Amino acid sequence: MVVVLNSDSGHRSSTEESAPAAVRPPYVVTLDCAFPVGVRAATDARRSLREAFHEVIAPDALSDAEVVLTELVANSVTASQLGATVTVVARQLVSSLLIEVSDSCERPPRRRDASALDEAGRGLHLVAQMSRSWGWYPEPQGKTVWALLPGVAHPHGGCHGEGDASPPVHG
Template identity: 45%
Template sequence: MHEPEVEPLLVREIPAGLAAARTARLEARGRFDGEISPEAVDDLELVLTELVSNASKVTEDDATVLLRIRPADDALLVEVVDGCPAAPEARCPSEEDEDGRGLLLVERLCTSWGWHWSDTGKTVWATLPTAPCKVSGLDIGH
């Protein structure tokens, strides 16, 4: 049985490019500041930075990235849609690597994450608890 989709709390088309992640963070902070804990807003900004940056990197310069955030049982379901056919892949970076830790961070902050194809492109999603997640002592380098 298919459950109906919950109405999004935030939907934005964001131009792909270097400013995409910053735009997503500002939109989310403006929408959720004061509605969820400050720590959860910070965690949301981190997750958005990673998902939107990844989507923006694989999207053509003149295209947009679609951001949707829906409520989900003491959590937020964050969805980022891009048109790239490549599946996202969490990497195991070495200590010398300058990148490759983003999805590992998403994995630690969120209760689940994944991706699927739809008629609008690839959707990468993550379920972020609205109770704060402690990042101190987080080891995502190995």
């Protein structure tokens, strides 16, 4: 299920339920979805992120967010068993984007030192480079890994409110 909310501008995509305006500021967009563990999880998560945020996040910042999301989902898929699900929650507030990816694996994420010839092991390094900050926290049945991306406000509108006119920060 994908739930996208933007209570001020009326932008909605695949919305089954919306929160009252008093609960969320008018400049909030939220994506909340789950994907079965498998080869399509990262692709489907990336597409959902783009559909939810393309009108409110600058294109370059959205591309960065897609890279971060892809790495977090790929790590969750690798850590999870077949038949499990990976949950993605992304929240845009003013000019930041918080991405959270949850899975059923209790092991904490760890950055590895990848050599130039390694085909894997660079994901969390990319997340660290492209995010303002990142981390993880345990869940009752697994963990959530999160990344906070800066400067995501779309330069041509989409968000409303004081102080959200800051230019996008690029990589």
